[in-house]
Amino acid sequence: MSDPHTNPVDPGRSPSLDELQRDADDLSGTILKIHSEIREALGGIRQMREAIESFSAQRLRDTQARLDEVSSTTENAALEILNGLDRTLAMVDELQVGIGPDRRPPGEVCDALRAEVNHLYGCLQFQDIVAQQIAGAGALLGDVETRLVAVAVLLDGSRAWKGPSNRAAPPAERGSGAYNANASVRDVAGRQALIDQAFGTARNGAGAGAPRQPG
Amino acid sequence: MKCLCIDDSATMRRIVLNALKTIGITDVVEASDGKEALAKCDGSIGLVITDWNMPVMGGLELTKALRSNPATARIPILMITTRSVKDDIMQAVEAGVNSYILKPFTPQLLKEKIDQICSAPSGPA
Numbered sequence: 135m136s137d138p139h140t141n142p143v144d145p146g147r148s149p150s151l152d153e154l155q156r157d158a159d160d161l162s163g164t165i166l167k168i169h170s171e172i173r174e175a176l177g178g179i180r181q182m183r184e185a186i187e188s189f190s191a192q193r194l195r196d197t198q199a200r201l202d203e204v205s206s207t208t209e210n211a212a213l214e215i216l217n218g219l220d221r222t223l224a225m226v227d228e229l230q231v232g233i234g235p236d237r238r239p240p241g242e243v244c245d246a247l248r249a250e251v252n253h254l255y256g257c258l259q260f261q262d263i264v265a266q267q268i269a270g271a272g273a274l275l276g277d278v279e280t281r282l283v284a285v286a287v288l289l290d291g292s293r294a295w296k297g298p299s300n301r302a303a304p305p306a307e308r309g310s311g312a313y314n315a316n317a318s319v320r321d322v323a324g325r326q327a328l329i330d331q332a333f334g335t336a337r338n339g340a341g342a343g344a345p346r347q348p349g
Numbered sequence: 350m351k352c353l354c355i356d357d358s359a360t361m362r363r364i365v366l367n368a369l370k371t372i373g374i375t376d377v378v379e380a381s382d383g384k385e386a387l388a389k390c391d392g393s394i395g396l397v398i399t400d401w402n403m404p405v406m407g408g409l410e411l412t413k414a415l416r417s418n419p420a421t422a423r424i425p426i427l428m429i430t431t432r433s434v435k436d437d438i439m440q441a442v443e444a445g446v447n448s449y450i451l452k453p454f455t456p457q458l459l460k461e462k463i464d465q466i467c468s469a470p471s472g473p474a
Contacts, residue, residue, distance in 0.1 A: 259453035312404040317431035336442040
């Protein structure tokens with residue numbers, strides 16, 4: 135018995151109409167099966183894309199917002215420091231010119247100079263705040279990276295994930311307790327006033343129930 | 350008064366030290382996290398100034414540890430941090446923090462808070 139599927143037709147012989155019909159039917163079935171599998175895969179990819187979009191887009195927006203704040207914090211601090219340096223130089227000039235009818239006494243200028251330098255010290259606090267903001271942004275990006283790698287592994291299981299990329303571990307990876315992702319220099323005076331109020335209320339509310347409270 | 354200053358940022362420690370010097374406090378011991386602070390916190394410390402967010406041991410855990418030890422339970426604790434959410438304040442109060450300053454701060458505010466907690470009539474518990 136000859137089987138046209140396992141025994142190819144004699145190259146010298148043209149396939150019969152029945153054979154061609156059978157082959158066409160087989161091909162059609164195979165194409166339908168492939169089409170259905172592709173549709174299924176596309177559906178899965180679409181769902182995955184939507185999941186990635188909703189997860190990543192928000193985090194990337196948050197990252198962008200934090201980096202914007204880093205930028206403005208840095209710029210404001212730099213401007214404040216530059217202004218302070220200008221005032222400092224002006225006072226050095228004042229000291230150099232010496233005493234005159236409309237000049238401040240040198241002791242007064244020195245005090246003002248000292249206050250200005252101390253103010254410049256204070257301005258440098260931006261470094262700590264920016265470091266925490268960047269750690270927060272790094273943590274968000276690390277989150278997105280982990281999610282994208284997981285998706286990549288799903289799409290190509292043969293490529294096992296070997297951990298995060300070779301970047302140096304940012305502070306974010308040293309533990310989220312080591313930074314405050316919401317660190318900000320905005321409205322410090324207003325927030326300090328609210329803190330004082332909340333702190334006072336909380337301490338009064340805690341009263342004797344709070345262990346080892348002062349007062 | 351001897352002060353123990355704890356912050357994982359070397360920059361912040363220098364800034365706090367400068368602010369303390371400005372207001373007349375020059376006897377300062379430094380630590381970069383709560384665990385190191387606990388090791389350095391002996392009977393000579395009269396004031397603890399700590400950050401909240403630090404690796405190894407944060408300021409909140411440090412406060413709880415200090416308050417749970419009779420030898421250190423009465424030391425005034427001032428927290429200098431970027432955390433300003435109400436829940437944070439509650440946690441700090443419950444842990445036993447005496448006063449709370451938001452970064453960035455000024456030496457004047459630091460002096461005001463130190464004066465407040467160190468001159469409290471009954472002192473820390």
